Amino acid sequence: MSESGSPPSPPPPPAASKPMPRPAGAAVPRRPRPPKQRGTDLEPPRKPAQLRRRTLSWLSLSGVLLAMTGCTVKFFFPRALFEPPTTFKVGYPSDYSFGVDSRWQSKYRIWVVRDAEKIFVIYAVCTHLGCTPDWVSSANKFKCPCHGSGYDSAGVNFEGPAPRPMDRTAITLGADGQIEVNVLKLFQHDRWDDEDSFLPA
Numbered sequence: 001m002s003e004s005g006s007p008p009s010p011p012p013p014p015a016a017s018k019p020m021p022r023p024a025g026a027a028v029p030r031r032p033r034p035p036k037q038r039g040t041d042l043e044p045p046r047k048p049a050q051l052r053r054r055t056l057s058w059l060s061l062s063g064v065l066l067a068m069t070g071c072t073v074k075f076f077f078p079r080a081l082f083e084p085p086t087t088f089k090v091g092y093p094s095d096y097s098f099g100v101d102s103r104w105q106s107k108y109r110i111w112v113v114r115d116a117e118k119i120f121v122i123y124a125v126c127t128h129l130g131c132t133p134d135w136v137s138s139a140n141k142f143k144c145p146c147h148g149s150g151y152d153s154a155g156v157n158f159e160g161p162a163p164r165p166m167d168r169t170a171i172t173l174g175a176d177g178q179i180e181v182n183v184l185k186l187f188q189h190d191r192w193d194d195e196d197s198f199l200p201a
């Protein structure tokens with residue numbers, strides 16, 4: 001305490017310490033790195049449009065994967081092929097009157113024909129390139145819609161590019177009296193007198 005009775009003055013603040021001069025050639029200390037950032041830290045928050053796009057992408061990808069799976073599964077299942085039978089019955093001889101009967105054309109691709117002496121079956125395949133001709137009753141001929149070949153009621157070609165008459169199928173009488181047709185056994189015109197190529201009328 002001073003003699004005058006006034007309180008003692010506080011001690012002066014210490015002088016600011018100056019950085020020590022770096023000696024020549026000394027290594028410069030590095031500044032500390034900022035904390036490491038990860039990918040998610042760098043992404044800005046997603047907007048609704050982005051989320052919608054991403055959802056759509058996932059949906060598309062799922063659709064493609066689903067379709068591919070479906071195709072793979074389908075591959076392992078055999079495909080049923082529905083073809084008309086090659087041997088079948090077409091009723092009794094008395095069901096057919098004189099002329100060309102085209103009732104089986106779309107189902108079996110045949111015409112049943114009765115003339116004065118016999119019943120025979122024409123296989124409805126054009127001998128040019130295999131189209132199915134139509135029976136044109138008003139003109140009394142078969143007419144091929146593809147390139148215009150014409151055949152008479154016996155199946156003999158007379159116009160257009162067809163190179164020969166249409167074939168006839170094997171025809172027999174079954175035990176039940178019905179006509180049985182076999183389209184796997186065909187007769188070209190030089191064999192139209194063969195036993196199985198007609199039935200007596």
Ligand code: FES
Pocket residue numbers: 126127128129130131144145146147148149160161162
């Ligand atoms: S396929 Fe019949 S005329 Fe050509």
